[in-house]
Amino acid sequence: MNVAVLLLLGLGLLEAEGRCFFNRTQEHCVCYRLSQESLGSIIQCLPASVVEFWGGELERYIDFPINDLDPSAIDMLHSLVIRKIIFGDLLVPEILLARVLRFFSYTQVQELVFESCVFEGRGNWGEMAGKDLPILSLHFHNVTSAPLTGREQDLSSLSSWMETLQDLAVTGSHVTSLPCDIGRVFRALRSLDVAQNSLGDESLMATFCKGAFPQLQVLSLQRNNLTSYHSVCKSVQLLRELQHLDLSQNKLMADPSSSCQWPVSLRIFNLSGTGLDEVLTPLPRSLEVLDMSCNHLHAVDISLSSLKKLFLSQNMLQAVPSIRNCPMLDTLRLDNNSITELPWDEVKLLEHLRDVAAAGNPYNCSCSGAGGLQVLAGMGHLGQGWPQDYRCHSPPHYQGRLVKDVPVSVLQCNSAAVIAPVCIVLLLLGMAGAVCLVRSRPRLIRPCCRA
Numbered sequence: 001m002n003v004a005v006l007l008l009l010g011l012g013l014l015e016a017e018g019r020c021f022f023n024r025t026q027e028h029c030v031c032y033r034l035s036q037e038s039l040g041s042i043i044q045c046l047p048a049s050v051v052e053f054w055g056g057e058l059e060r061y062i063d064f065p066i067n068d069l070d071p072s073a074i075d076m077l078h079s080l081v082i083r084k085i086i087f088g089d090l091l092v093p094e095i096l097l098a099r100v101l102r103f104f105s106y107t108q109v110q111e112l113v114f115e116s117c118v119f120e121g122r123g124n125w126g127e128m129a130g131k132d133l134p135i136l137s138l139h140f141h142n143v144t145s146a147p148l149t150g151r152e153q154d155l156s157s158l159s160s161w162m163e164t165l166q167d168l169a170v171t172g173s174h175v176t177s178l179p180c181d182i183g184r185v186f187r188a189l190r191s192l193d194v195a196q197n198s199l200g201d202e203s204l205m206a207t208f209c210k211g212a213f214p215q216l217q218v219l220s221l222q223r224n225n226l227t228s229y230h231s232v233c234k235s236v237q238l239l240r241e242l243q244h245l246d247l248s249q250n251k252l253m254a255d256p257s258s259s260c261q262w263p264v265s266l267r268i269f270n271l272s273g274t275g276l277d278e279v280l281t282p283l284p285r286s287l288e289v290l291d292m293s294c295n296h297l298h299a300v301d302i303s304l305s306s307l308k309k310l311f312l313s314q315n316m317l318q319a320v321p322s323i324r325n326c327p328m329l330d331t332l333r334l335d336n337n338s339i340t341e342l343p344w345d346e347v348k349l350l351e352h353l354r355d356v357a358a359a360g361n362p363y364n365c366s367c368s369g370a371g372g373l374q375v376l377a378g379m380g381h382l383g384q385g386w387p388q389d390y391r392c393h394s395p396p397h398y399q400g401r402l403v404k405d406v407p408v409s410v411l412q413c414n415s416a417a418v419i420a421p422v423c424i425v426l427l428l429l430g431m432a433g434a435v436c437l438v439r440s441r442p443r444l445i446r447p448c449c450r451a
């Protein structure tokens with residue numbers, strides 16, 4: 001035991017004293033629990049493009065004298081190749097952050113991430129007024145801080161930087177509201193991720209007020225406290241550039257009659273795991289990707305002329321959805337439903353369909369029901385899961401067998417198409433037989449008599 005600990009200490013993996021580890025191939029440096037004594041270890045991170053700092057006590061440096069930098073220090077910061085910095089498991093005094101952040105203007109750091117951090121107190125952001133920062137992407141996950149309301153002054157000091165920020169994430173941080181003013185500052189923001197918070201219908205309406213996030217293209221509201229489809233639609237209505245909206249894992253309710261129109265720019269819509277038992281209306285008109293997996297849908301009948309990808313896995317569908325009015329569809333996911341038949345004549349109508357997955361359904365293999373699957377598999381259009389996850393559920397003598405192994409004999413199945421020609425053939429044979437019978441009567445009769 002002691003030997004093992006000594007060995008690990010020797011390898012620098014279990015030091016009480018913090019230090020940095022640099023991986024040259026990945027240009028990645030990770031520092032644990034840096035203290036005043038081990039701060040020198042940072043030197044080895046200088047050639048890294050990504051640097052992480054985990055643990056340690058930043059609050060000790062609150063009173064550290066941070067003066068303006070001399071030209072050689074500025075040159076040094078300029079020459080660093082660091083593009084991304086991650087701070088984790090830290091208590092961050094905002095005063096310190098405000099004093100340090102301005103030095104980032106001399107670097108080329110584009111991404112800043114704070115994970116499991118607690119922001120303490122309030123900093124004086126006045127010095128940041130008019131300062132531009134190279135940071136384009138700012139992520140906070142599992143952080144706590146003083147409320148954001150009533151901080152208009154701080155926001156305006158930071159505004160010349162925030163006006164250029166493109167990507168902001170504040171996830172898993174119990175956020176209940178984002179004031180309207182914030183959105184008006186983020187004029188260039190393309191992507192906003194506020195997943196795993198406690199945003200409700202009401203607060204959403206205030207967040208996306210007039211003039212907020214005018215360039216926003218991607219918005220994730222995954223796993224919040226949203227309930228009204230109509231109200232979400234109303235809230236995001238002003239986002240003219242919105243292309244991708246993720247509402248997954250909220251418990252949405254159908255509103256009796258919603259007349260709200262979604263932004264026409266919307267292409268990707270995620271309603272996965274939202275407790276739906278019917279398709280909500282209206283759907284955004286120009287959708288290309290619609291994810292309604294993990295719901296309680298019994299039937300789906302949609303008509304979206306641009307739709308390319310439809311995800312309906314983990315629902316209660318008993319039949320292949322009506323998708324004839326989605327002519328552009330190339331991808332269809334139907335895994336884990338209650339579908340008994342995937343008939344070929346249904347599927348072949350969609351000429352662009354290239355990628356189908358429908359594993360984990362209780363197929364009826366008594367007739368052509370699973371024939372579509374065999375044809376799709378033959379064309380190489382069935383995704384992973386074929387053949388092992390496609391099994392017959394009925395009739396009893398096929399139960400548990402792979403759909404692949406069922407002989408889909410046309411004679412057995414498509415009765416209308418098969419019986420007619422068979423009748424004609426029989427009829428012709430019958431006529432021929434009758435002619436023969438007449439012509440060869442004597443010979444025919446003779447054996448009978450003999451017998």
Ligand SMILES: *[C@@H]1O[C@H](CO)[C@@H](O)[C@H](O)[C@H]1NC(C)=O
Nearest residue numbers: 021022023024025026027028
């Ligand atoms: C650096 O990262 C690569 C890729 O993950 C890994 O294979 C290698 O072992 C790492 N090197 C060190 C010294 O940790």
Ligand SMILES: *[C@@H]1O[C@H](CO)[C@@H](O)[C@H](O)[C@H]1NC(C)=O
Nearest residue numbers: 089115116117118142143144
């Ligand atoms: C979230 O951050 C706190 C510290 O603020 C930490 O104790 C906790 O373990 C973190 N939770 C997760 C899931 O990372």
Ligand SMILES: *[C@@H]1O[C@H](CO)[C@@H](O)[C@H](O)[C@H]1NC(C)=O
Nearest residue numbers: 176198199200201225226227
């Ligand atoms: C979610 O919203 C409901 C009302 O819509 C409210 O009663 C509840 O407290 C909210 N939950 C959270 C975690 O904010």
Ligand SMILES: *[C@@H]1O[C@H](CO)[C@@H](O)[C@H](O)[C@H]1NC(C)=O
Nearest residue numbers: 222248249270272273289291
């Ligand atoms: C929808 O969101 C879920 C998580 O809630 C995710 O797993 C899934 O990949 C998303 N779908 C699309 C099409 O992005």
Ligand SMILES: *[C@@H]1O[C@H](CO)[C@@H](O)[C@H](O)[C@H]1NC(C)=O
Nearest residue numbers: 313314333335336357359360
């Ligand atoms: C279908 O269900 C099985 C078993 O519960 C699960 O392993 C699989 O991931 C599911 N597939 C999809 C696409 O949801």
Ligand SMILES: *[C@@H]1O[C@H](CO)[C@@H](O)[C@H](O)[C@H]1NC(C)=O
Nearest residue numbers: 340364365366367369394395
């Ligand atoms: C399976 O399909 C056959 C022929 O279409 C039908 O007669 C039978 O009732 C179906 N069985 C089940 C369990 O749906």
